[in-house]
Amino acid sequence: MIPFNKPPVTGVEEQYIKQALESNKLSGDGPFGKQCQEWFEANLPAKKTLLTPSCTAALELAAILIDIQPGDEVIMPSYTFVSTSNAFVLRGAKIVFVDIRPDTMNIDENLIEAAISPNTRAIVPVHYAGVACEMDTIMDIAGLHNLYVVEDAAQAMMSSYKGRALGTVGHLGAFSFHETKNYTSGGEGGLLIINDERFVERAEVIREKGTNRSQFFRGMVDKYQWVDIGSSYLPSELQAAYLWAQLEHATEINESRLNAWQYYWQHLQPLAEEGRIELSTIPDSCLHNAHMFYLKTAELDERTALLQHLKSRDILAVFHYVPLHSAKAGAAFGRFHGEDCFTTSESERLVRLPMWFGIDEVIQKEVVDAIYEFYVLIS
């Protein structure tokens, strides 16, 4: 069976994890944790970054930081993962879903302003497939209406918008290092990116269970105590050691994925030109990270049949998000503003192909051949 995903492995993970084990320092913010954060701060670059146990945790931390209160409204696409919403719902926010653009599957920046009410506090753009949302427009709207922008850049490490790393454009950003993402910290992990100086000190406190322990370790206070609300948002040193093994090879991983992405694109382009399938669009403003390769079928039944056909050829291709507004919790905690022109219909057409760091062309050719075979069969 050709799997849909394989977690990235560079080969030095075991060595670094062993090193962490031998250091007798397994809790968070050890040498590997600090090294990872410094790497991000230098390379993104960002004012401050904090490793978290997941992107979910980073988004929760962001929601606390921007002080979301019950009754506040947060604007986001419905075509996203549950954590984008949950983080704000946990603070009592009402989610206002806005339609997506069919070309990138990202929030339609031109529909955001009409969804703003006196209760709106934040916009959460999701960079689907590591392809940037139209951030200039989004930041302009946020500035005009005094709103925060929290980028859900879970899929977007190594992607950029007009030369700026995704996650560093809004006030706050979040990466995921789940094993299905381009870089992992051993299965689960995340990063909070802080681009607004005002949030740095409080973020450290919230992440350390509401204590000023970080300041204590830096010798800034003589004892640490409970100073604010907070939770446990530190990953262990073992996770950081795994992540460091990936960051050292960040460019190699990125280039390998881009090559694999290019292979699919080139070989499926003829089928797209015949009008049988649609391929994704990468706007000129964006350099992407090949997080995902997807195609779109004509409609839902054709997608079901294609996935079934690939399965019969031992290939695991998958669909993606069921729009949140159509889910039970989505209806309870949010509402869709305006018309759902593309969110549901486009999500029903989308097929993600097998993709991982190091996937070889023999496997990719099998996938491509099986897709062509399907379209010959149904014509």
Ligand SMILES: *Cc1c(COP(=O)(O)O)cnc(C)c1O
């Ligand atoms: C993967 C993902 C998340 C959640 O990431 P975790 O690290 O698993 O918490 C959130 N948002 C989006 C868009 C994602 O793709």
